[in-house]
Amino acid sequence: MQKLLKMFFTFLKIGSFTFGGGYAMIPLIEKEVVEVNQWLSKDEFLEILVIAQSFPGALAVNSSTFIGYKIGKFPGAILGLLGVTLPSFGIILIIAMFFSKFRNLAIVERMFSGINAAVPLLVLVAVVSLSKSVKKSTNNIMIVIITVILTAFLNVNPVIIIILAALYGIFCNRKKVS
Incomplete structure (x- = not known):
């Protein structure tokens, strides 16, 4: 059970601090799952990514679900899914409640401009990381x-x-x- 909770909080952390979608999350997921916690080998991780990409839906959601299943069967799949999606759900809920009041503020526009500039680099990091294994x-x-x-x-x-x-x-x- 501790392993599943650790996995949940790992995906919660990844989901909380990664902008730009699934491809931007790949390097962080790989580092946590393969290097830090050693739940999967590099080859297993790549196989899961291939499967996750071939399924409909968001890459981060699919991969966290498949990784969770590999680690802890059905409960692991649910916890992996919840861990990676709850932060986005909460952030979108908060933004939806307040965004109309703040969307025209210059600081908000600059913040999103900075985030948008970082996303392509995060995707490039994922491509470079994955290309090393091919x-x-x-x-x-x-x-x-x-x-x-x-x-x-x-x-x-x-x-x-x-x-x-x-x-x-x-x-x-x-x-x-x-």
């Missing part, structure tokens, strides 16, 4: 290049890219698995 093969490098071209320059929906990458993995890697 096998550097010609196929993987080509997938990355094609994905960047499709999303950044041709505006292809990321869902289509995920489906295509999954199909590629199924058909091109079947010899390695069986």
Whole structure:
């Protein structure tokens, strides 16, 4: 039970102090789950991220639920989910109650401007961290290049890219698995 409570408070901390959504949370979740608490190996963490990204919904919600399940089955999944979502829920509730009174204040606008400037860097940190674990093969490098071209320059929906990458993995890697 102590492990589950520690996990809950870990996700509560991550959910409280991370702005920018799931991708901005990845480095913090990885550090806490893999390095600090050693609840999962790096490979297990990456597998959970892949699964979480392929499910509908927010990455942080999905990954915290899957990590919680891995650590403590159904109660762990519920506590992981609550830990990462309660801070956002509370903050949004407070903002909704008071935002109309303060939205035009210069300090509020500057605060959100600063937060918005930090988010892309947090996403970049997640990309760099995850890229260290990916096998550097010609196929993987080509997938990355094609994905960047499709999303950044041709505006292809990321869902289509995920489906295509999954199909590629199924058909091109079947010899390695069986």
